[in-house]
Amino acid sequence: MGQRRRASAVNNSSSQRVSGAPAEVARVPSRKHNICMVSDFFYPNMGGVESHIYQLSQCLIEKGHKVVIATHAYGRRKGVRYLTNGLKVYYLPLQVMYNQSTATTCFHSLPLLRCVFVRERITVVHAHSSFSAMAHDALFHAKTMGLNTVFTDHSLFGFADVSSVLTNKLLTVSLCDTNHIVCVSYTSKENTVLRATLNPEIVSVIPNAVDPTDFTPDPSQRQDGRITIVVISRLVYRKGIDLLGGIIPELCLKHPDLHFLIGGEGPKRIVLEEVREKYQLHDRVRLLGALEHKDVRGVLVQGHIFLNTSLTEAFCMAILEGACCGLQVVSTRVGGIPEVLPEDLITLCEPTVRSLCAGLETVIARQRSGSVPSPASIHARVQNLYTWRNVAERTEKVYDRVSGEEVLPLDRRLRRLRAHCGPVAGSIFAFVAVLNFLFLLLLQWLAPDRNMDMAVDATGLQRLWRQEPNSKVSPMKRAAEREISS
Amino acid sequence: MMEDEAFTDINGKSISLDCQNHSGFCREFTVSSSKVSIGKVMVYTSGVWLLAYTVFFFTENTAVLTCAILVTLVGMMLHIHFVKVDHESLLVIGSLGIQVSSSYASGRETTTFIEQSKIKDIVINEAIYMHQIIYYLCVLLKDPSEPDVVSSVVPLFQSSKPRLNCLVKVYKSCQEILSKC
Numbered sequence: 069m070g071q072r073r074r075a076s077a078v079n080n081s082s083s084q085r086v087s088g089a090p091a092e093v094a095r096v097p098s099r100k101h102n103i104c105m106v107s108d109f110f111y112p113n114m115g116g117v118e119s120h121i122y123q124l125s126q127c128l129i130e131k132g133h134k135v136v137i138a139t140h141a142y143g144r145r146k147g148v149r150y151l152t153n154g155l156k157v158y159y160l161p162l163q164v165m166y167n168q169s170t171a172t173t174c175f176h177s178l179p180l181l182r183c184v185f186v187r188e189r190i191t192v193v194h195a196h197s198s199f200s201a202m203a204h205d206a207l208f209h210a211k212t213m214g215l216n217t218v219f220t221d222h223s224l225f226g227f228a229d230v231s232s233v234l235t236n237k238l239l240t241v242s243l244c245d246t247n248h249i250v251c252v253s254y255t256s257k258e259n260t261v262l263r264a265t266l267n268p269e270i271v272s273v274i275p276n277a278v279d280p281t282d283f284t285p286d287p288s289q290r291q292d293g294r295i296t297i298v299v300i301s302r303l304v305y306r307k308g309i310d311l312l313g314g315i316i317p318e319l320c321l322k323h324p325d326l327h328f329l330i331g332g333e334g335p336k337r338i339v340l341e342e343v344r345e346k347y348q349l350h351d352r353v354r355l356l357g358a359l360e361h362k363d364v365r366g367v368l369v370q371g372h373i374f375l376n377t378s379l380t381e382a383f384c385m386a387i388l389e390g391a392c393c394g395l396q397v398v399s400t401r402v403g404g405i406p407e408v409l410p411e412d413l414i415t416l417c418e419p420t421v422r423s424l425c426a427g428l429e430t431v432i433a434r435q436r437s438g439s440v441p442s443p444a445s446i447h448a449r450v451q452n453l454y455t456w457r458n459v460a461e462r463t464e465k466v467y468d469r470v471s472g473e474e475v476l477p478l479d480r481r482l483r484r485l486r487a488h489c490g491p492v493a494g495s496i497f498a499f500v501a502v503l504n505f506l507f508l509l510l511l512q513w514l515a516p517d518r519n520m521d522m523a524v525d526a527t528g529l530q531r532l533w534r535q536e537p538n539s540k541v542s543p544m545k546r547a548a549e550r551e552i553s554s
Numbered sequence: 555m556m557e558d559e560a561f562t563d564i565n566g567k568s569i570s571l572d573c574q575n576h577s578g579f580c581r582e583f584t585v586s587s588s589k590v591s592i593g594k595v596m597v598y599t600s601g602v603w604l605l606a607y608t609v610f611f612f613t614e615n616t617a618v619l620t621c622a623i624l625v626t627l628v629g630m631m632l633h634i635h636f637v638k639v640d641h642e643s644l645l646v647i648g649s650l651g652i653q654v655s656s657s658y659a660s661g662r663e664t665t666t667f668i669e670q671s672k673i674k675d676i677v678i679n680e681a682i683y684m685h686q687i688i689y690y691l692c693v694l695l696k697d698p699s700e701p702d703v704v705s706s707v708v709p710l711f712q713s714s715k716p717r718l719n720c721l722v723k724v725y726k727s728c729q730e731i732l733s734k735c
Contacts, residue, residue, distance in 0.1 A: 146682065147680070147681055147682055148680040148681070148682075148687070158682075158687070160682065161682060179685035179686070180682070180685060180686075180687070183685070183686050183687045184687065187687060515565075515685075515686060516566065518566075519562070519564065519565065519566040519717075520686070521564075521688070521689055521717055521718040523680075
């Protein structure tokens with residue numbers, strides 16, 4: 069706890085520093101960045117990281133920055149695509165290895181990523197998610213090319229098992245010369261600082277956000293005469309589905325008017341199906357399967373209580389969405405969850421069946437007695453807590469700070485690697501960094517920058533993308549037409 | 555009226571664009587690539603022959619040398635007949651259609667004609683090609699029965715691959731003609 073307080077103190081002081089210097093603030097708005105977001109995870113894949121990247125990019129475009137996204141090809145979706153407001157997405161044909169993450173060889177992605185960085189005149193490379201090999205590759209290449217780098221960590225890790233030890237080592241190497249790191253909660257910051265042995269001063273905390281207009285309460289959808297508990301999560305071990313399997317029979321036995329509504333898909337679905345079979349609860353436990361993002365609100369508003377049983381969570385978007393729809397939230401006290409909502413909007417329990425049942429019992433009793441605040445009042449409180457504009461504003465400050473910093477030249481980078489990551493791993497990765505640099509020189513000789521066409525900007529300062537509702541003209545054509553007229 | 559301008563392709567080699575105005579609604583664009591350089595031919599020939607001589611030195615079989623000569627000759631013939639494109643041309647005739655032709659170094663010519671009713675538009679697009687991302691000019695085709703759907707795409711100047719400034723020039727004059735009808 070002491071550590072967390074210190075972390076927040078550091079963050080406060082840094083934010084005061086920014087707001088306390090009027091001259092700096094006055095200069096900031098004129099500064100626009102060309103940002104490239106890199107992650108393996110982007111639409112059509114669904115999840116928290118994907119929507120974070122999309123929403124953040126949209127708000128940054130609104131602020132006048134130029135944003136492009138680089139991800140790997142999903143099936144037949146390769147090449148260049150444009151999304152709303154001229155957000156450009158490069159689906160690069162890189163081989164997917166495991167869990168939608170690309171293979172990391174440190175080299176094979178350099179030609180394409182270099183092409184993206186050069187032709188889009190990128191100044192800041194922002195990588196997302198420590199599970200994404202492409203993000204780490206991009207950080208590595210960006211540093212070789214002398215670009216400023218920012219990394220956002222979306223997840224928590226352990227320290228004990230072999231896979232965490234390896235990923236932590238990789239993270240140490242990857243982050244030791246990254247300019248700035250963003251975490252989604254103070255717990256996540258603590259975790260990242262420890263895992264990657266970082267200087268806490270270059271780690272900022274910027275939480276996720278939720279679009280309140282997508283999650284509005286609608287109590288008329290609730291069914292009278294029963295209490296519905298909604299669970300929306302992927303049905304995997306990390307989300308504590310085994311706990312849920314223990315809670316369901318116990319509570320259903322005590323409360324005959326209790327119903328469960330479970331949305332999501334995953335390998336642990338079998339656990340819930342077994343429970344349903346064993347206790348004959350087919351009419352009271354409904355498994356909805358995988359939900360599309362647009363359908364989530366329709367499920368949430370049917371419930372009275374939102375239950376989250378995660379065993380580890382950096383920042384829980386689901387409970388925020390639940391609260392935003394006006395539900396009573398019951399959650400496990402793990403990771404960054406206690407930071408997300410004010411204490412009176414959430415009931416925290418230990419991650420055990422007994423504690424969760426006790427927590428749910430109190431909320432059910434409160435619900436029956438009618439002493440809970442109305443959904444509309446909960447929504448009104450939550451909607452201003454986390455907004456994407458606020459996230460974008462804070463991220464912008466990170467970019468402003470980063471763009472003023474220098475990127476380590478090769479010799480100092482090598483020294484940093486060897487000093488920071490241990491003699492063995494440090495030397496290996498210093499060698500890889502040298503090879504990467506030589507490969508870059510080779511590429512610059514084979515395909516010089518001057519032979520590369522600069523991309524026509526759809527966003528940013530020289531934006532050519534105009535807001536034209538009902539327009540069927542393709543963006544490129546429009547861009548070219550602009551050039552004709554000029 | 556004829557104009558001849560020098561541009562470069564995506565690899566930095568020089569190409570020339572030749573615009574010919576036949577009439578107000580008929581225009582021809584020809585992109586000529588650089589000729590086969592004698593140095594390149596020498597390098598490939600001597601490469602094959604050196605390899606053949608090394609093999610000959612160890613096997614002492616004269617068939618190897620005969621093969622090398624045949625390989626060089628046939629390879630060169632195939633190259634100029636099927637691979638090396640001397641120039642590509644795009645003939646735009648308003649209200650009639652577009653003719654795309656490419657002539658190979660051997661003199662062989664392939665020509666395709668796309669009629670106006672099938673043409674939806676001509677656009678510049680971006681694509682990932684080998685290990686780079688390039689701009690290219692393409693004709694969007696439609697099915698006359700479904701005018702709003704792009705049924706397929708025909709890339710233009712596929713072998714010369716001019717850079718964006720050249721493409722924009724061609725694009726603008728194409729649009730001038732297409733917009734008239």
